[in-house]
Amino acid sequence: MSSKPGLILVNLGSPDAATPQATRKYLFEFLHDRRVIDTSRWIWCPILHGIILRVRPAKSAKAYRSIWNEPEFSEKQELVETAPLVRITQAQTAGVQSIFEDSVHVEAAMRYGNPSISSAIDSLMSKGCTRIGVLPLYPQFAGATTASVFDGVAKALKGRMDIPEIRFLRDYYREEGFIKCLANSLRDHLDTLDWKPDAVLTSYHGLPQSYVDKGDPYQAECLKTTELLRENTGYSEDFLYSTFQSRFGPKDWLRPYTDKTLESLPAQGGKNVAVMMPGFAADCLETLEEIKIEARDSFLEAGGENFTAVPCLNIRNDHISFLSELAKDKLLQGWL
Ligand SMILES: C=CC1=C(C)c2cc3[nH]c(cc4nc(cc5[nH]c(cc1n2)c(C)c5CCC(=O)O)C(CCC(=O)O)=C4C)c(C)c3C=C
Numbered sequence: 501m502s503s504k505p506g507l508i509l510v511n512l513g514s515p516d517a518a519t520p521q522a523t524r525k526y527l528f529e530f531l532h533d534r535r536v537i538d539t540s541r542w543i544w545c546p547i548l549h550g551i552i553l554r555v556r557p558a559k560s561a562k563a564y565r566s567i568w569n570e571p572e573f574s575e576k577q578e579l580v581e582t583a584p585l586v587r588i589t590q591a592q593t594a595g596v597q598s599i600f601e602d603s604v605h606v607e608a609a610m611r612y613g614n615p616s617i618s619s620a621i622d623s624l625m626s627k628g629c630t631r632i633g634v635l636p637l638y639p640q641f642a643g644a645t646t647a648s649v650f651d652g653v654a655k656a657l658k659g660r661m662d663i664p665e666i667r668f669l670r671d672y673y674r675e676e677g678f679i680k681c682l683a684n685s686l687r688d689h690l691d692t693l694d695w696k697p698d699a700v701l702t703s704y705h706g707l708p709q710s711y712v713d714k715g716d717p718y719q720a721e722c723l724k725t726t727e728l729l730r731e732n733t734g735y736s737e738d739f740l741y742s743t744f745q746s747r748f749g750p751k752d753w754l755r756p757y758t759d760k761t762l763e764s765l766p767a768q769g770g771k772n773v774a775v776m777m778p779g780f781a782a783d784c785l786e787t788l789e790e791i792k793i794e795a796r797d798s799f800l801e802a803g804g805e806n807f808t809a810v811p812c813l814n815i816r817n818d819h820i821s822f823l824s825e826l827a828k829d830k831l832l833q834g835w836l
């Protein structure tokens with residue numbers, strides 16, 4: 501037994517396999533979260549069970565299959581059994597663990613699916629951790645993501661006879677180290693190209709406009725991230741700007757929409773474009789399939805000439821160092 505602190509890196513989660521059955525199970529859990537869908541259950545459950553869970557799993561599983569082995573970290577591609585998001589979060593966890601050496605126990609957890617928050621807490625408590633820091637891997641706070649992780653931690657502790665001391669990180673979108681990682685990754689990626697972009701979009705996962713109208717600070721935090729990135733890189737507002745992707749359902753979502761922006765850019769002279777996704781700590785379905793495959797195709801079909809998607813910060817050395825410093829300063833202070 502040790503009195504070392506524990507640290508949990510939490511991301512959204514993915515299905516256990518790229519099959520309709522596994523995807524249905526994952527979507528069932530995800531889309532029953534009131535933080536994600538705030539519609540009354542009387543209205544939502546018939547739509548979810550009657551339509552979405554019948555139709556979407558097959559479509560999403562196909563999309564997952566197209567990116568399951570991405571990005572290629574090693575030559576052992578045939579051994580990959582986990583979704584990119586889970587695999588990358590586990591690699592980030594191993595990276596942070598190696599920086600802390602044996603002074604902290606670090607675990608990965610997913611808000612939905614596996615490895616669960618509950619299993620991460622069990623593992624840390626079985627190692628004797630009585631103090632645990634929770635680092636949601638969402639730079640910008642949103643009720644649907646960060647607050648949902650908070651709920652997930654509370655749910656995982658519910659009914660336990662003894663609970664650890666918990667510290668929770670709300671956001672890190674304004675951290676200098678984070679902005680530097682984004683700027684470095686953009687610069688590194690643009691250096692690999694033999695063309696120059698006319699525009700760089702910072703594309704964030706969308707949110708229904710109504711959530712922001714009710715007080716969710718997410719949009720403002722995304723716009724601030726891009727503003728700080730502009731300050732760091734010296735790029736102008738008409739070169740580096742924000743859009744929102746991944747709409748779900750018929751509601752009005754945050755604008756401007758990434759797909760519509762990309763479709764209209766070529767006609768306005770923007771034929772060479774780079775898209776980066778500063779709201780995603782790890783590449784996932786929404787970056788690898790929606791942007792790198794789908795958005796690219798629509799942009800080229802609309803007359804675009806060159807398209808590139810900047811990889812998420814993933815396991816870049818500067819990202820792993822930043823996450824470790826962030827955890828040390830904001831979560832583990834006085835515990836080490
Ligand atoms: C109303 C529905 C949704 C809200 C609100 C929402 C917010 C939100 N999501 C992320 C990050 C991710 N979402 C991902 C996938 C995904 N998102 C939704 C719906 C909402 N998201 C669905 C139905 C899905 C599943 C995939 C699909 O069937 O299309 C992912 C990727 C997961 C993966 O396995 O790779 C991420 C990451 C944020 C940051 C956010 C609010 C700000």
Ligand SMILES: [Fe+2]
Nearest residue numbers: 532545548549
């Ligand atoms: Fe239901």
Ligand SMILES: [Fe+2]
Nearest residue numbers: 705706746786
């Ligand atoms: Fe989402």
